[in-house]
Amino acid sequence: MSxxxxxxxxxxxxxxxxxxxxxxxxxxxxxxxxxLLLGLVGIIAVGVGEFVSHARPDAEAVALAKAQAxxxxxxxxxxxxxxxxxxxxxTPDQLAQMCQVDYQYFFAMTPFVxxxxxxxxxxALAAGVAALLFxxxxxxxxxxxxxxxxxxxxxxEPRRAKVLLTKLxxxxxxxxxxxxxxxxxxxxxxxxxxxxxxxxxxxxxDFWSQLLWLNLRGALLVVLAGAGGYALASLIRNTGAAxxxxxxYLVVIENLVRxxxxxxxxxxxxxxxxxxxxxxxxxxxxxxxxxPGDPNPQDIIIHLSNLRAGLTLTVGVIVxxxxxxxxxxxxxxx
Amino acid sequence: xxxxxxxxxxxxxRRWRKPAEKAIDGLDLVVEGGGVHGFLGPxxxxxxxxxxxxxxMVRAEAGELRIFDRPVPSAxxxxxxxxxxxxxxPLFFPTFSGRRNLELLAVTAGVDGARVDEVLxxxxxxxxxxxxxxxxxxxxxxxxxxxxxxxxxxxxxxLDEPSNGLDPAGMVEMRELIRGLGADGRTTVFLSSHxxxxxEQVCDHVTILARGRCVVSGRVDEVLAxxxxxxxxxxxxxxxxxxxVLEQAGFTVTSMGDAWRVHGADDPSxxxxxxxxxxxxxxxxxxxxxxxxxxxxxxxxxxx
Numbered sequence: 001m002s003x004x005x006x007x008x009x010x011x012x013x014x015x016x017x018x019x020x021x022x023x024x025x026x027x028x029x030x031x032x033x034x035x036l037l038l039g040l041v042g043i044i045a046v047g048v049g050e051f052v053s054h055a056r057p058d059a060e061a062v063a064l065a066k067a068q069a070x071x072x073x074x075x076x077x078x079x080x081x082x083x084x085x086x087x088x089x090x091t092p093d094q095l096a097q098m099c100q101v102d103y104q105y106f107f108a109m110t111p112f113v114x115x116x117x118x119x120x121x122x123x124a125l126a127a128g129v130a131a132l133l134f135x136x137x138x139x140x141x142x143x144x145x146x147x148x149x150x151x152x153x154x155x156x157e158p159r160r161a162k163v164l165l166t167k168l169x170x171x172x173x174x175x176x177x178x179x180x181x182x183x184x185x186x187x188x189x190x191x192x193x194x195x196x197x198x199x200x201x202x203x204x205x206d207f208w209s210q211l212l213w214l215n216l217r218g219a220l221l222v223v224l225a226g227a228g229g230y231a232l233a234s235l236i237r238n239t240g241a242a243x244x245x246x247x248x249y250l251v252v253i254e255n256l257v258r259x260x261x262x263x264x265x266x267x268x269x270x271x272x273x274x275x276x277x278x279x280x281x282x283x284x285x286x287x288x289x290x291x292p293g294d295p296n297p298q299d300i301i302i303h304l305s306n307l308r309a310g311l312t313l314t315v316g317v318i319v320x321x322x323x324x325x326x327x328x329x330x331x332x333x334x
Numbered sequence: 335x336x337x338x339x340x341x342x343x344x345x346x347x348r349r350w351r352k353p354a355e356k357a358i359d360g361l362d363l364v365v366e367g368g369g370v371h372g373f374l375g376p377x378x379x380x381x382x383x384x385x386x387x388x389x390x391m392v393r394a395e396a397g398e399l400r401i402f403d404r405p406v407p408s409a410x411x412x413x414x415x416x417x418x419x420x421x422x423x424p425l426f427f428p429t430f431s432g433r434r435n436l437e438l439l440a441v442t443a444g445v446d447g448a449r450v451d452e453v454l455x456x457x458x459x460x461x462x463x464x465x466x467x468x469x470x471x472x473x474x475x476x477x478x479x480x481x482x483x484x485x486x487x488x489x490x491x492x493l494d495e496p497s498n499g500l501d502p503a504g505m506v507e508m509r510e511l512i513r514g515l516g517a518d519g520r521t522t523v524f525l526s527s528h529x530x531x532x533x534e535q536v537c538d539h540v541t542i543l544a545r546g547r548c549v550v551s552g553r554v555d556e557v558l559a560x561x562x563x564x565x566x567x568x569x570x571x572x573x574x575x576x577x578x579v580l581e582q583a584g585f586t587v588t589s590m591g592d593a594w595r596v597h598g599a600d601d602p603s604x605x606x607x608x609x610x611x612x613x614x615x616x617x618x619x620x621x622x623x624x625x626x627x628x629x630x631x632x633x634x635x636x637x638x
Contacts, residue, residue: 021441028438030429143427151391152425155417155483156442158390158410332347333391334383 018157022170029143032136036178039132043182046121047189054197055109062103069103076101112198115207118190119214122183123277126218129182130225130273133175134246137229140171142239151333160329164234168227168321175226179219187211210279213306217276220310224317231320234328262287266302267312275309282309335403337490337522338365338388343397345383345546357383359546361397365524365539370516372533372554373526375543376634381526384543385421385494401490415443418488420479420496428468432459432478435467436485445485453481456511472499480508491515494526509536530627544634558624566599569618576614583608595622 026032057065076099080086090098104110144150144167157163194200204210233242254268265271266284275281281304288297304312340363347355358380365371375381386392388399390407399406402413426435436450454460457477467475476499483491493512497505513536515521527533533540534554541551550557567590570576577594580587585605586597599605602619609616624632 017444018442021438024441025427025438028430028434029427147427148425149427153442154391155389155419155421156414156439158407158414330393332386332393334347334386 018163018166019169022166023173026140026170026174029140031139031143032174035132035136035139039129039178039182042128043125043185043189046125047186047193050112050117050121050189051193051197053109054112054193055107056111056197056199057107057109061107065103065106068106069101072101073099112190112193113202114190114194114198114200115203117198118187118194119211119279121190122186122211122214122218125182125186126179126215126221126277127273129178129218130221133171133178133222133226134229135243136174137171137226137231138233138242138246139239140167141230141233142237142242145233145237146239154333161325164325164328165321168230171226171230172223175223176219179215179222183215183218214277214279217306217310221273221276221313224313228317228320231317231324234324235320263300266304269313269316271304272309272312275304276306276313279306281305335367336364336400337367337402338363338371338524339398339400339403340364340384340388341398343384343387343394343399345380345387345392345394357546358387358394361543361546362548363541363551365522365541367522368516368519369538370512370523370525370536372537372540373524373543374528374530374533374540374630377528379543379634380546381543382422382494383546385419385492385524385526388492389417389419389421391421415486416489417492418483418486418490419492419494420476420483421492421494423472423475423479423498426467426475426478426482429466431464431466432470432474432481433463435478436463436482439482439485443486449485449487453484456484457481458507473501473504476500477504480511489520489522491521491523492526493523495528496525497527497529497532505532512536530625530630534625542630542633549633550629557629564598564600565622566596566602566605567593567618567620567622568596568605568616569593570609570614571617572614576609579609579612579614580605593618 073096077095080095080099086095150163153163154160191200229242229246232246233239236242236245250269254270257264257268263286265286271282271284275284283301283303286300286302289300290297340361343358343361343363345356345358347357349355357378361380361384363384373381373384383392387394388401388406390410393407401410402416404410404413406413426432430438433450433454436453437447439445440447440450451460454463457480459474459477459481462470462474467478470478476496480493480496483493496512497508500508509532512523512525516523516536516538525533525537537554539552540554540557542549542557550560552560568576569592573592573594577587580594580596585599588595588597596605602621606616606619
C-alpha cells in the first residue's frame, strides 16, 4: 500500500456517482417538477379534448350524411355539365372524381380516425414536449450558474468536461423519458378514443411502423431540445438571457433569414423541426433561378427529408455542446 | 512531504475593456503536513486566487503547483477525495434543504450518508438541516459550507475566510473546530483569513502575501520573533526610581502593570549597564515581540 493510500480518509466509503447525484438533483428541482406536471396536464387535456370533440356516428347519422354528400356531389356534377369553361377532354369518371364529396364532412361531430389523428397529434405533442424540455434544459443550466453550484461542484469532481456532459446526459435522459411517457400516454388515449368514439380501421399496412418511426423522431427532437437548452444556458450562464436569445432568434433572426437570405432557409430551426416531424419531410422554397431557354424563372425547392433535418438539428446541437464544453474547460471560475 | 507546494506561480486577469490585473506574481508557498497554516494578506493580495489555482478553478499562467506531491490541476482528480474546501461564500441550491444539498454532495463523492448527520452536528446545524438554504443566515450558510468541506473527512482542508458572517460565539466555535482539526494528527488546515487575531490564535504557521507574492512564511512565533519592536519589558526592585533614571537617559517609558516598557531600546546590554552604574539592578528583562498585526502592517505597508 502506498503512502497515499495509507493516508486516505475514512469517510469516502464507495465510488462516487456524479450521474446519480445529478439525477437526484434534477429530480429534486421544484421548477422541473412543475414543468413536467404541466406537461402531464397538457397531455391529459389533449386526450380529454380529443375524446369529447369526437363521436362515432350511428347508422342513421351515416345515412343522413351520405345523403347530404350525394346531393352535394350531384349539384356539382350538374353545375359542371353546364359550365362552358370546363375541360372538354375530361372524362365522366374524372368529373365524378372531381365532384366527389366525403360524407364525413356532414357529421355534426366527426369520429376520431386513428389513422389520421394518432400521428397528427403525436407530432404536435412531440413539438410541445420539445419546447418543454428546452425550458427544463435552459433553467437547469441557468440555475447551476445562478446558484454558482457549478463551480462548487468542481471541488468534488474537478473534471469539468465530465461535469458538464454528465449534466447534459441527465437532461437528455429526462427528455427520452418524457418523450416516451408522452407518446405512450397519447397512443393509449388515442386507441381508447378510437374504439369508443372513432374509427380504427382503414389504417395503411405500415401504420404502426410509421408511428414508431415518428415517435423516434419526436424523441430525438425532445432530446436535442433539452441538450440544446442546457448547452445554451451554460454558454450564456443565465436562464433569462438564454431564453431571450432563443426567442429573438426564432422570432427575429429566422424571419429575417426567410425574408432576405432565402438560400439559408433549409438550415433554419423551424424548417428542420417541421422536416423532422412531418412524414417524408418538407419542401423549402429558397428562391428562383432562370434556366437557359426559358424566360420564366423557376422556383428552387430544397427537400428536407427526415434524415437531413435530423442530421442538421443534431449537428447544430453538437456544435453548441462542444462550444459550451470547450468554454467551460477553459474558463477561469472566479 | 509538503501538503501544498507552489513555485513561481503567476496569474494575470485579463478582462474585456479593463486593464489587466496581476493577481499573483511569482508566488512561492510551502505548507507542511499537519496543523493549521494561516494565509494572510490584504484585500486583493491574491489569497483567493491562489486557492482557486490550487483547486483548478483558475488557470495559473506560470509556475508549478502541487498538492500531496501531485501536480495540480492535472492530477486534481486523484487527490480531490482528500481535499475539503470552502472558498468565499459557500454555494448551494437555495431551494434545497441544507441536508439535501449535503446528501447530493455525499452521493457525488461516494460518502456514507451517515456522515451527513455527523458534519451537520459538528457545525451545529442538525436542528435546522431540513430548512431550505435560502432561509439560512450568512453565518448558517457558512456553517453549511464548513460541513460540506468536512464531508469527505479530508486530509487537507482549505478554508477561505471561514468566519465571514459568523457571530462572535460562532467565531469562537469555528476557531475551536479549526484548532481541533489541525491537532487531530491527520488533517492539515490551510486557513485564509484577514482576521489577524484569528490567525494568531489558531495557526501554527503563517504565510503573509502582498501584491501576489509571499513576503514572509514560517512558524507564527518565529515570524513574530523575527520582527522585534525594539521595546523591552523590564522590572526593577525600585520601579519609580528606575523610571526616573531611564527617562533622564532619554528613554520613553510606559507602564505595563507591574513592569515598565522601555521604547526604542535597541541595545539591551547598554541599558542594563547604564542602570547598574546607577545602582539599579534588573529583576527581569525581556524583548517585546511584535504582534501579528504589527508584522502584517509592516510587511504589507507598500501594498496597494
